[in-house]
Amino acid sequence: MAYKSILTVAAAPEGAGIAVDAGAKLALKGDAHLEALSIGVDRTQLGYSYIGAGAVMIQVAMERAEEEARANEKALKEALEAQGPDLRSSLDSVVAQLGAVGDLVAARARYSDLVVLSKPYGPAAGPEAEAVVEAAMFEGGAPVLIVPETGLASATPRRVVLAWNQSREALVAARRALPLLKTAEQVVITVVDPPVHGPERSDPGGMLCQLLVRHGVKAEVSVLAKTLPRVSDVLARQCQDLDAELLVMGAYGHSRFREAILGGATRNSLEATQVPVFLAH
Template sequence: MAYKSLLTVATSPTGLTAPIAAACQIALMADAHLDLLALGVDHTQVGYAYVGSGAVIIATAMDRAEEDARATEKAVNAALAQQSPGVRTAVETAVCQLGTLTDIVATRARYADLVVLQQPYGKGRGVDDEAVIEAALFAGMAPVLVVPDKGMASAEPRRIVVAWNQSREALVAARAALPFLKRADQVSIVVIDPPTHGPERSDPGGLICQMLVRHGVRAEVTVLARTLPRVSDVLARHLRDANADLLVMGAYGHSRLREAILGGATRDMLENAEVPVFLAH
């Protein structure tokens, strides 16, 4: 498997440099094509209004969304102009309402090998950014690479951490990340506080390590105790200690609503990501 079709989605003119630079680096490395979608999103929800005013409100909101789409397209082209001219790219601009954002993103993500997006949480981020990631992961069934504002050091990460908890999502992520894993110098399969009565109790992470090694991955297993309140805290500390370039993990082991309200490893890592995070569900 190789990444031959990449996708980046932008819903605002801000924060585009890091994901577009990373996507272009990967496209050059993999000899891939990069599609960029610039979206103008209408957030209007027409509830109570004077008779006949609803159509006016919608028309005005869509005009504003078209202006936003043009501004985002301009920012996308400006970010592309700073990259190597050898990247094959195509920019598409569209307007949608928030309720149809999932459909338009998912339709394009389904035909992408990898979707490269900006960090969804933080200053200047909004509901659109989180909706785009979830649309690509769930409805689009595509792996997503989330790039922090400081960018991606290299299109070929040398030190990669794979978060392993024996879940379906973690296995899907590890398989989808193989093009990165096979190029890495070191892959650490991290198991945090494995259950004493789980199916891998005698050899935590052993089976996934064996699978990856058979693909030529230089993998080893690291078992960590849960010495901090949250699993994400332990994982973040290990990423710093290992000087990792990339984290690979399954996305949303719990429901998205539960993670949004109570928090979860996926949300915590995306909120505080210091390195790019490769997600799959």
């Protein structure tokens, strides 16, 4: 399935241009439509109002959220206009309380083939940035492409690292990424410290490689030892060694609460990545 409906969301002007540029490259390559959504967030309320909350305070918070929405809309509009007349796109702007951001993004993501976002971590990123990513994947059921500051080099990445740990999430990510995998010159299925007594102990990644090859993917398997403290570090080094232009991985293999407290391969990869990361749950 090709990506025909692509969504990008901006909750801050920073990173909006990077996400639009990446989404536009994919849209132009696949003759798709790029939808941009600007969100102004009222962070004083969580989706409900407190009894006794002053009308003046609520009004000030809403005005501030509307100003943010306009600033985000301006950044998105400038980025879209810079792509040229061949891009089919649309732009909407909304204001929401912090607790309602997830529902708003999920409603749009459900009808998108792919959601393209800038990194949700960094000095300019607020709590709503991570909420947007999670809402798109969990409630929206859409794969998400996270684009770092360096941007997306090409709509057809030449070399791709596909993280594989035999999980449902990793398999979903591989299937959702097929349009990108099929155009790559090399897809390296990377297995880090496979379990000795696992179902794939004799041929780690072999069945996935067979599945992808039958789809025309130029896939191969690389089994690596966990020579660095974290799996995300091993994957990052693999991307660097192969000069990969994309990392594909399943997102949040265990509970998001534990992921937030302890980190995990998903969060660590997003925080430190220098290449775009394709995520699906």
